[in-house]
Amino acid sequence: MxxxxxxxxxxxxxxxxxxxxxxxxxxxxxxxxxxxxxxxxxxxxxxxxxxxxxxxxxxxxxxxxxxxxxxxxxxxxxxxxxxxxxxxxxxxxxxxxxxxxxxxxxxxxxxxxxxxxxxxxxxxxxxxxxxxxxxxxxxxxxxxxxxxxxxxxxxxxxxxxxxxxxxxxxxxxxxxxxxxxxxxxxxxxxxxxxxxxxxxxxxxxxPGTYVADYSVQLDNANSKMINASVTLAGNLKAKHGDLLLSIPELNIKQKMQISADGQAKLTLAASPQLWSPEHPKLYDVEINFNGEVVRDRIGFRTVAVKGENIELNGKSVFLRGISIHEEAPFNGGGRAWSEDDARTLLRWAKDLGCNFVRLAHYPHNETMLKIADEMGLLVWSEIPVYWTVMFEDKAVYAKAEKQLTEMITRDKNRASIILWSVANETPVKQERLNFLSGLINKTRELDGTRLVTAAMDTQTTTKDGKVIDDPLASVVDVIGINSYCGWYYEVPENCASQKWASKYNKPLIMSEVGADALQGKLGDKTERWTEEYQAEVFRQNIAMMENISALRGVSPWILKDFRSPRRSLPDIQDFYNRKGLVSEAGVRKQAWYVLRDYYKKKESSAE
Missing domain, CATH: 2.60.120.260 (Galactose-binding domain-like)
Incomplete structure (x- = not known):
């Protein structure tokens, strides 16, 4: 080595x-x-x-x-x-x-x-x-x-x-x-x-010697076991007292043995109520060391892939989602950071009928994840390996791996996160595959309890439709597909008949689909930028997606109009990407209701 x-x-x-x-x-x-x-x-x-x-x-x-x-x-x-x-x-x-x-x-x-x-x-x-x-x-x-x-x-x-x-x-x-x-x-x-x-x-x-890192998670292979680890830092040579892990509601109060390098690990038998979108149960967890008490609220659940299914707590789940940028819901945008911002954005997702959010295209703030835990929203969390990152440069790879490690380290105790994403819309070439395969391997080394994905937009078009043949799909657990039928290619009425095939026996999430509309601009469903056009794109794409056998989730682009320097069209975009289902002022567009009704049907059919 x-x-x-x-x-x-x-x-x-x-x-x-x-x-x-x-x-x-x-x-x-x-x-x-x-x-x-x-x-x-x-x-x-x-x-x-x-x-x-x-x-x-x-x-x-x-x-x-x-x-x-x-x-x-x-x-x-x-x-x-x-x-x-x-x-x-x-x-x-x-x-x-x-x-x-x-x-x-x-x-x-x-x-x-x-x-x-x-x-x-x-x-x-x-x-x-x-x-x-x-x-x-x-x-x-x-x-x-x-x-x-x-x-x-x-x-x-x-x-x-x-x-x-x-x-x-x-x-x-x-x-x-x-x-x-x-x-x-x-x-x-x-x-x-x-x-x-x-x-x-x-x-x-x-304190001079303190609780630094910790992980308290359900064993992904055995839902009756909890794995806990704690790392102490500071003056490890100083005399210290006991290290205790407590989960009062589960009647757990257990001493943890500390090694010379400050590490402590423990496996416990327990039968927690499993966290799910329907029942987002969180347990108060305490780590007590030398008078310092670190408190967290942690949910316990398992996630796995079985063939073309995503299984949450051993049961197949369909991810009714929406993509979200970390931008404030009102007052002209700006970076979102507060609890009020998080609650507003995630409440909009719940109102839409979502059980899932894709937090694009970078790690969102810690509050967003904790509120997702509380509200029962499954999460796709991503690093900004986006479009044309320099895949040939080893120093750039190190930067990406560092951001990935920082994301997983901070958020590994959040039950809501089920998917780590390593990239979005990257070009097919060997250097990119090597780069992303390295990140995927790193992800699995850091956290073997969650699934790995990436959003891809490089499907092959044939006379019979679209074929998912990106070699990256062979490496991930769940395939993410970005497709803009009716906006960047084809007209909306041709989307419903679009056929999809995959070379991989894996679940698929339509990680992006959508069209732009200026809220309040009304007209014919064939007129771009109108709410009617955007709503028609959603209707036709929903019909298309219903014919994809491996489809196990959808996270359309995007919850809310967001600022982008690329989008300069006067009186329409004005530096906003207008693919939001909600305007920058918080007003819902027609497509919102199309997607909400689709999710109601999906939820009812799953019951």
Missing amino acids: NYKNLWVAFLILPLLVFVGKANAQDVYVQNAYARDLISLDGHWNRIIDPYENGYYNHRYLPHEDGYFKNAQVKNKSELLEYNFSTSDKLHVPGDWNTQESQLFLYEGTVWYHKDFSLNKKVGYRYLVHFGAVNYQAIVYVNGVKVGDHEGGFTSFQFDISDKLVNGKNFVVVKVDNRRERNQVPTVNTDWWNYGGITRPVAILEL
Whole structure:
């Protein structure tokens, strides 16, 4: 085994994400917002820096005294060309595009600054936790760099214990959302590149030795067994007390044996009520260690593929779904992040008759997953390997694998997630197959309890119809198909008779189908952009899908109109993708009711 493989094996084994060098103190802290914390949400000072003068000097070399120093003028003769305290403010969490009109299309660097006060507890560890920053983040505490992170949709943390002082402190973050060819996603996407500190920020206050990562899940092969694992971090040499796992409603209170490296594992016999969309039962779970109590609400269920069926808790299930972007439901869009946003979007999905949502095209915020657990919505969760990612570049693969690992690590305790997706609409070629096969293998190493999928749009057209022959379909558990009959090809009336065949004995989800309509634009069903045209596309595609024998789910594109720079048609698109069943103002289009009625029939036929 070479060095790279040794490192991968070491990373995989405990299901951990490392934020720096590999030692116990750097273990990702699971369920961060359930810990003792100091919220840094609110208004932050900001400096817009398109030329990155706060980071580079005029020779394009990094400054030793850049904006991250948060310097103050000491006398009248001193030259200082920035001042956070007199700068404008941005709200965190939030994107900058919808907070300031001058930043609507801005792509580049913005510096964020926040003062905070802290009384350090002796022996405690302090980690700064970011829910997400898009896309590149460099974090400084009291003028000293503590770490950097790439990727706009996954959380990250840095231990800042030795950078803090009692009393007044400050944090500065250099945020850069410029699109680059070697990023994940790459330069060309069909959603808005919202920049900023887009999810909550907090300082976690943890004991010297603390509960970091944990997993409590039903054994996928035996629904009468629960597998639990806990990883401690911090000072593992210190004396400590018992580690207890409690699930009071199941009468479980069990001591867990801790190994020298801070690992603890346990398998328990139990008979929990199984979580399902009809009965989304969640159990209060507590992990108690040295006076620290970490609380979570966890559901127990199994998911598997059997032939062309997806089985939830041993029974075949049809996924009545809708795709969703992480965009606020009202007020002109912007990055969604709050509990109210999550409840509104997921309530719309429930009103539509859904038992399933595809959270596209990147990991959504942690609150969205917890509300899905609570509301009983099955979830497809995805990383932004999208369209034309550089599949030949090993460094790009490493970025994709890192985002995948971060997604699975954060969300592995969420019962709602049944599908991990590694890609959307990627071109068929060997380099892409190698790239995605690597991600699929990584997914199964990290989490063997869920299914793996990808959305494909590369079916072969024959005289008899469409044939699913993408070689990627041989690697995934569930085949995702994006098809826009009636919009990007054919006219709607030709869709119902479209025939589909598959070379693979696997379940299929129609992961995207749909058409654009401007809410309120009415006309004939043959007139594009009208609500009638969109509704007719849905009618004809529903008839087509009903003839696909392997079809086990549908997640049409998309719940709500969302911002996209690709969509510029005046008076129709105006920088919105109009495929939503709901307008950006929350008004339902005719196609909403077509899909709702279809789902009512599917639900009734399953009873």
